[in-house]
Amino acid sequence: MDNREAIGSWLSGPRAAAQEMGADFGYRGKRLGLPEEGSGSIAPVGRRVGALFIDWALCALIAYGLLAGRRLEGTNNWALVVFVVMSILTVGTVGCTPGKRLLGLRVVALDGLGRLPMWRAVVRTVLLGLAIPALIWDRDNRGLHDRLSGSVQVRI
Template identity: 35%
Template structure:
């Protein structure tokens, strides 16, 4: 697997090269004073830089300079042009958004066991050292992940990894039509021409309350959510090894809701939780500590089946 240091160095080098090209394009085309046109030009230039170099050279110049290459899973040879174009489109979108885009790239690339960012998952690719033998089989990724990061264990079983838990959380609405409807209403409230700050804040508070109540009920009754089930994970009370009590489920859901849906608290609650789950020996975030819970592999599943579910979640191939 490619180390994080070279990946970050390659990103910086490519960003500098892309910035020079974008500035040149804006000077030539004269759209620097029109923000949306300038953003579109920047995206196109970065996309062309990423896609063409990956398809023709096997990686962007920054990656080549630090000894890395891009490979398509289950294939030999260079990345196909269509795959390079798809990967470049996603990467360019993150590059031209310097704060949000870079944050997403850092969190997805540097926290996963395999270092596969959003662009890699979208294009089914992987960044590896130049000397890596091909092909890299998708079926072998679970073993690579365990080799890159030794599994953490608790008395309840294998601890869930950050990247798997994060993707499981994104599938939270799979069997929650009420929450899905609430999100639609919240989006409507924000977009209405007569919306006021009070209406938007009130709608947001109502969403958090609804999320906390729904999360509490599901975790207490089943010890899982739809996303957890798809990833082969369960939530367990640290005292009993069973689904947590109503009180503990509520405490967990409240801290989780504030962490996920209150932007001013992202640095206070969100960042520490991410670091704790990623690097801590127990793999528990602040919401786990608040509820006294652990997120672990489902003990009722065959270990190999659980590992396969976890890897499918990593690859974005979790079946409903």
């Protein structure tokens, strides 16, 4: 084996090396029965992160408004509280937060691909608020918070 070939396989990661050996992973969402493109397909990571930033900015603005005239040291803590409450209420009722709606995303339950029940929206949001579960992904780009709540973010 040429050194360049060995270094190239190391740099491209285990997925690329497995695909070179003949493993077929398919597209993201194939194992979940989702389409490859269009409505109902796995939401792209960039849109998900963008929606999170929009939601966080909205929650920080609301927290700032709630704390107007008071000391502002705890604004981030209140923003997290507002974020958790907003996420539970919006995902549990309409299936998307304001940021997800603006960017054309929705959270659905995998068992039937309908709206996520409120108790599962609570589990998902609490895990998302802890941050670490959201940073652990599977090969379908689902965070641990989505896996444990039986949900997936899809395009509208």
